[in-house]
Amino acid sequence: MRFAVIVSFGLAAVTLSMNNTASADPAAGEDAFNANKCSDCHYTRGPAREKTIADQLAKKGPELWYAGSKFQQPWLEQWLQDPQPIRNMKYNSVTEENPGGHPKLAAGDAASVTEFLMSLTSSDVEAGIIKPKRHPMGRLIFVKKMPCSGCHQFPGRKFTGGNSGPSLLHAGTRLNPDWIYAYLKNIDTFKPVRAMPNFSGILSDREMQSVAAYVATFE
Amino acid sequence: MAKSKFTTAVLLLVGMLGVVTAQAEEAEQIFNFYCAQCHGVEGKGNGPNVTEDFPVDPRDFTQAEEMEKLSDADIKNVILEGGPIVSKSEMMPPWGKTLSEEQVDALTKYLRKLCNCVGNAD
Numbered sequence: 563m564r565f566a567v568i569v570s571f572g573l574a575a576v577t578l579s580m581n582n583t584a585s586a587d588p589a590a591g592e593d594a595f596n597a598n599k600c601s602d603c604h605y606t607r608g609p610a611r612e613k614t615i616a617d618q619l620a621k622k623g624p625e626l627w628y629a630g631s632k633f634q635q636p637w638l639e640q641w642l643q644d645p646q647p648i649r650n651m652k653y654n655s656v657t658e659e660n661p662g663g664h665p666k667l668a669a670g671d672a673a674s675v676t677e678f679l680m681s682l683t684s685s686d687v688e689a690g691i692i693k694p695k696r697h698p699m700g701r702l703i704f705v706k707k708m709p710c711s712g713c714h715q716f717p718g719r720k721f722t723g724g725n726s727g728p729s730l731l732h733a734g735t736r737l738n739p740d741w742i743y744a745y746l747k748n749i750d751t752f753k754p755v756r757a758m759p760n761f762s763g764i765l766s767d768r769e770m771q772s773v774a775a776y777v778a779t780f781e
Numbered sequence: 782m783a784k785s786k787f788t789t790a791v792l793l794l795v796g797m798l799g800v801v802t803a804q805a806e807e808a809e810q811i812f813n814f815y816c817a818q819c820h821g822v823e824g825k826g827n828g829p830n831v832t833e834d835f836p837v838d839p840r841d842f843t844q845a846e847e848m849e850k851l852s853d854a855d856i857k858n859v860i861l862e863g864g865p866i867v868s869k870s871e872m873m874p875p876w877g878k879t880l881s882e883e884q885v886d887a888l889t890k891y892l893r894k895l896c897n898c899v900g901n902a903d
Contacts, residue, residue, distance in 0.1 A: 615814045656817045656829050709872040712830055713818060724830030726818035757815055760878035 591678025594671045606682055610754050618755040619654050628684035628752060632741045635680050641736075642672035648736075650715065650725040684744070686751050692739035692774045700776025703769055708761060710773070717780055727758060733780040743774035808891035811884050815876065824895040837870040848896035855900070856889045 595601060603623035605611065610625065612618045629638070645664035652658040667675060704710045711718065713727035723730070733742070745752055747770055749760050761770065813822055821827040824842035831839060842848060851859075851867075858866050860880065864873030880888070893899065 615810055619814075651829055656813065657822060706871060709870075709874045712835075712872045712874075721834045721836055724818070724832065724835065726828070726830050757818055759874045759876050763878050764875055 587674070588678045588681035591674040591676070591681075594667075594674040595678055598665065598667060598671060598675070600665075600675065606679075608682075608684070610752065612753075612755040615755055621654065623653055625753070626679055627682055628687070628741075629679040630681055630683040631687035631744070632738060633679070634735060634738060635676060637732075637736045638679060639672050639676040642667045642675055643669055648728050650729065656726055684752070686748050687738070687741050687744040689740055692743045692771060692778060694734055694739055694778035695775040696779050697772040697775045699769065700772035700774070703765065703773050704776055708765065708773075713758065716777075730777055730780050733777050735781075737778065739774055739778035742777050743771055746770040746774060804887065805891075805894075808887040808894075811880075811888055812891050815880070816888070819872070824892070835872075837872050839872070842892050842895040845896045845898040848892070849898045849901050852900040853889050853893075856892055857885050860885050860888060 592606075595606070603621075604626045605621075606626050606629075608625075608627035610627075612621070643666060645666060647660040647662050647664070649660050652660050704716070705718070710716075711721065711723045713724040715723040715725070715729035715731050717731060746765070747762050747767070749756070749758065749762065765773070812820075812824070816824075817828050819826075819828040819830045819839040820842060821831075821839075826839040826841040828839065840847070855867060859869070859873060861875065861877035863875035864870045876885070
């Protein structure tokens with residue numbers, strides 16, 4: 563009897579879980595995205611539109627057309643409900659600090675919008691290549707050989723990074739490790755006009771993979 | 782006839798000034814977008830990345846006596862290849878895969894404007 567109850571409860575839980583998955587509806591999420599005016603600042607249809615610095619400066623917020631390849635779903639859903647600044651500087655500014663105040667979403671809308679954003683993937687991100695690892699080569703490149711730390715906050719001991727780029731604190735829970743590598747490898751595909759140098763062709767493929775693995779360990 | 786020539790000359794001059802102004806504005810935009818994050822919008826080496834524990838002092842482009850030591854070719858090389866090409870810090874990244882030749886030329890001219898100097902080796 564007790565066994566039957568446990569099995570029934572387990573089946574119910576599985577069914578509920580499957581129903582939750584089945585109810586995932588990116589189209590409803592897109593409606594919530596637009597209703598919450600997210601589309602006023604973020605575009606979600608690729609490929610990248612920016613061709614000039616003026617194009618980039620005209621944007622109010624980051625493009626999201628590859629969000630499903632870039633972010634980790636649990637982080638995204640949580641962040642939409644309690645958005646803390648990722649950049650120390652205001653978007654597109656090197657003189658004004660980020661004032662914060664990104665709009666918050668209620669839990670239901672956050673889940674729905676997350677479903678939509680996670681459906682926006684890029685075929686340029688190959689899954690299963692990068693595993694988080696405190697790679698000595700990755701660390702050396704990030705901190706010394708190339709000036710990644712000059713612009714990005716990171717969990718360093720003495721020097722904790724610059725302010726102009728997005729902070730990489732908690733990158734291990736925010737970013738998809740495979741996207742970090744794909745971004746380093748094909749940065750022009752994702753962001754043709756940005757303040758970060760193109761390191762592809764300067765760093766080898768192996769070096770870029772080691773940096774991605776290292777960044778993916780950041781807590 | 783003379784009046785017509787004069788008008789044409791004035792129009793040409795105005796056109797040329799317009800092109801020069803547009804190029805200067807474009808150079809400033811390139812500088813502010815890529816370089817100011819470390820060198821500051823006034824080029825004094827005090828961009829938002831330069832916190833108390835930043836490992837180096839980015840170059841102050843307004844210091845003519847230092848900037849005069851660099852030729853235009855030196856400046857272009859550093860922009861393209863990064864700091865280590867002139868035994869300077871790795872914190873200056875290589876922009877060779879990012880900026881076009883025209884953008885590097887425009888930046889070099891803009892830096893000369895900031896220092897109000899020419900390179901002694903030029």
